[in-house]
Amino acid sequence: MTRILASFTAEFRIAVRNRWVAIAVVMMVLFSAVLSAAGSAPTGALGADRLSVTVASLTSLAVYLVPLVALLLAFDAVAGEIERGTLPLLLAYPVSRAEVLIGKMGAHLAVLALALLAGYGTAAVAAVAVDPRALAGLPALFRLFWSSLLLGATFLGIGYALSAWSRRPSGAAGLAIGLWLVAVVLYDLALLAGIVASGDGFFTTRVFPYALIANPADAFRLFNLAASGATAAAAGVGGAAGSIPIWDSLGSILIWPIAALMLAIAAFRRVVP
Amino acid sequence: MTTTLKLSRLTKTYQGVKALDAVSLEVGRGERVALLGHNGAGKSTMMKILLGLIPYDSGEVQVTGAAPGSAAARKRVAYLPENAAFHPALTGREMLAFYLRLRGEPVSAAAGLLDRVGLGSAAGRRIGTYSKGMRQRVGLAQALIGRPELLVLDEPTSGLDPVSRRDFYTILDGLAADGASILLSSHALTEVEARTDRILILSKGVQVAAGTLADLRAQAALPTRLRVRPASGAGPALAAALAEGVPQADGALLIEVPDGGKLAALARVTALGGQVADVDVEPPSLEDIYSHVSRRDGQ
Numbered sequence A: 001m002t003r004i005l006a007s008f009t010a011e012f013r014i015a016v017r018n019r020w021v022a023i024a025v026v027m028m029v030l031f032s033a034v035l036s037a038a039g040s041a042p043t044g045a046l047g048a049d050r051l052s053v054t055v056a057s058l059t060s061l062a063v064y065l066v067p068l069v070a071l072l073l074a075f076d077a078v079a080g081e082i083e084r085g086t087l088p089l090l091l092a093y094p095v096s097r098a099e100v101l102i103g104k105m106g107a108h109l110a111v112l113a114l115a116l117l118a119g120y121g122t123a124a125v126a127a128v129a130v131d132p133r134a135l136a137g138l139p140a141l142f143r144l145f146w147s148s149l150l151l152g153a154t155f156l157g158i159g160y161a162l163s164a165w166s167r168r169p170s171g172a173a174g175l176a177i178g179l180w181l182v183a184v185v186l187y188d189l190a191l192l193a194g195i196v197a198s199g200d201g202f203f204t205t206r207v208f209p210y211a212l213i214a215n216p217a218d219a220f221r222l223f224n225l226a227a228s229g230a231t232a233a234a235a236g237v238g239g240a241a242g243s244i245p246i247w248d249s250l251g252s253i254l255i256w257p258i259a260a261l262m263l264a265i266a267a268f269r270r271v272v273p
Numbered sequence B: 001m002t003t004t005l006k007l008s009r010l011t012k013t014y015q016g017v018k019a020l021d022a023v024s025l026e027v028g029r030g031e032r033v034a035l036l037g038h039n040g041a042g043k044s045t046m047m048k049i050l051l052g053l054i055p056y057d058s059g060e061v062q063v064t065g066a067a068p069g070s071a072a073a074r075k076r077v078a079y080l081p082e083n084a085a086f087h088p089a090l091t092g093r094e095m096l097a098f099y100l101r102l103r104g105e106p107v108s109a110a111a112g113l114l115d116r117v118g119l120g121s122a123a124g125r126r127i128g129t130y131s132k133g134m135r136q137r138v139g140l141a142q143a144l145i146g147r148p149e150l151l152v153l154d155e156p157t158s159g160l161d162p163v164s165r166r167d168f169y170t171i172l173d174g175l176a177a178d179g180a181s182i183l184l185s186s187h188a189l190t191e192v193e194a195r196t197d198r199i200l201i202l203s204k205g206v207q208v209a210a211g212t213l214a215d216l217r218a219q220a221a222l223p224t225r226l227r228v229r230p231a232s233g234a235g236p237a238l239a240a241a242l243a244e245g246v247p248q249a250d251g252a253l254l255i256e257v258p259d260g261g262k263l264a265a266l267a268r269v270t271a272l273g274g275q276v277a278d279v280d281v282e283p284p285s286l287e288d289i290y291s292h293v294s295r296r297d298g299q
């Protein structure tokens, strides 16, 4: 435990010193503020409170932003230690590689949590300021918060694995951006193309729901939209949320972080310093 | 004598190149052993293997009675890597606190450790602002954490100025006196000569010489040098009497005496009486032995 704490403390300090905390916080606050301002027009008509509507648009934002921030925090984790030449000494210490990674993940999750608190908090304050009923949306916002952390943990773990595989920070950064593009952009486009091609066929009815749940970013979106009953407002892939049981998407966003961490540990164990 | 480190017939190949070829070594409690060799001789490779950082092909390795890299071994072994590097964004104190926590030691010990290596005043500064010598001292400070049974130090004095080097060896002497075993590698032969108990010379992964300095001298059977300084005005006469002597810039004559002929040669010199102002006897230095074994080995 003290060894995990050692890794956590050092990594969190480094994140603060390297301005990662500031960058992540500013990014989340900025995007949340823009969304709050932009989403102001058509709310009253739908009958939903202001915050619930904001949560729906924050969900769409988080799907892109949370994996991106997580991968940015993670890509240097192992490759950076290799490049700086700090890994041989670290691994000569009586600490397991799992402990090192868990400590790093804790620190990076703390950074992410700070950024999310600041960003979502801004959105909440903005919503409550103009619509007193918005307090009714707080549970949805809280759900968005912890599911965002789980989504972040997933991409942190995958980022560590990429970092260990590539051994060089530049290579790891490239892989991370590539993965981000595939997981949160191209994947959905491919699914949409599949639906268009298949119509009401086998792909749309059999493959598509599982393909959605298998992707942690899509599962995250499904879970939040389904849980807040905001599916009507969501277009595109999100529109499928109604047809997939919420337990399936919840299961996916719970299992992914564990699977990603195990993948990261396995990849790190194979690194020869 | 209890054995802290035992290597037998250790062999390691990198893509067909033998980095270590059947190297054997034992280091006992409180013993200081120096690993010498040119760049690429296999010193760092040997150290990484006994720390469990890289795998080896064959042979046996026992570190404090345990397998290299096992939890038990890592608890008892301290390491100072070649060109020790640390995270530039952390201060010296924070970095030491990190390593102290990893060993389960109180973080409050950081200040004392940094003082001990002469970094007390820079403890609050980021390591990114440190010089190479200062980083090397951070590396030494972390190697002193706890009471390691074995210290593995890869070129520990590179980047240190002469005074720091002396302080460094003083610290090592204290550790060895307390029973810690020390394995260090070096290029600086003269400093190792006086400060280690035994020496292992590697050349291209092959162990070319091993033993105490006296053992190595006997094995190499190198000539001893006599430096004879003439009394004033007696230079030419002395040169005539010691025809094999090579005149030096300062007027002295340098005589190479084959192994075992030292006393006879001294007797000849003393017989010259008043013509001689002084005689210095220079046994073959580690440098001589080192270039001898390296040359013999085809360098």
Ligand SMILES: Nc1ncnc2c1ncn2[C@@H]1O[C@H](COP(=O)(O)OP(=O)(O)O)[C@@H](O)[C@H]1O
Binding pocket: B014, B015, B017, B018, B019, B037, B038, B039, B040, B041, B042, B043, B044, B045, B046
């Ligand atoms: N990771 C590696 N891959 C391939 N060859 C290596 C590697 N590390 C070291 N070597 C080779 O092994 C030999 C021994 O290297 P090393 O142990 O670093 O020597 P030294 O520390 O004595 O300078 C050298 O020929 C070196 O090129």
Ligand SMILES: [Mg+2]
Binding pocket: B040, B043, B044, B045, B082, B154
């Ligand atoms: Mg080396």
